[in-house]
Amino acid sequence: MSALTFTNQTPYITQYVVTKGEQTVARLPGIAQGATLTVPSDDTYTVTATTILEGNTYTSAPITVSGAAGFLAQVKQNCEQGTYDFEMLKQASNAADQIVFQKTTIGPVTFNISKNGVHLQSVVVPDSFRNRTLKIGSEYSIYAVIKGVTTCVTTTTNPNAAVTSLVDNTDLEAGYFTLSVV
Secondary structure, three states: OOEEEEEEOOOOOEEEEEEEOOEEEEEOOOEOOOOEEEEEOOOEEEEEEEEEEOOEEEEOOOEEEEOOEEEEEEEEEEOOOOEEEEEEEEEOOOOOOEEEEEEOOOOOEEEEEEEOOEEEEEEEEOOOOOOEEEEOOOOEEEEEEEOOEEOOOEEEOOOOOEEEEEEOOOOOOOOOEEEEEO
């Protein structure tokens, strides 16, 4: 199994954020000085959908998928019970490098993406039959927030990369940080 490894070599707590294309794949809690955290880099994630209908909030059952996928959220009549059922269906993506979100409900639908029970990202689809997409790819983009400062973004295609936050000791003004990727 592939995994990204994150290490903090600064005297401050470091929080890493990792995206793959437009999809957030990791939003790590703060890592203390000298600490290391390993995160699986597989493409498995879970999606749920939420909407409001006649003042009631409906949430779909979760669907766990890997890679490109399509999701359709819809409200269906349950004629036997005289109620509504809100469901999200998994569909094929119309592009190999995209996650596609669509809804047929009147109100907006929020699609929530999580991994291992941790919420990573939300995508809101306000209009029926209009797709919202997230591009996914093979390149990881990584940045960190250290002492309230966001580092420059660094990239890698290595799903087993080791990322270390460091105090930047170059000619820049004191207090800058950098990320090293191996």
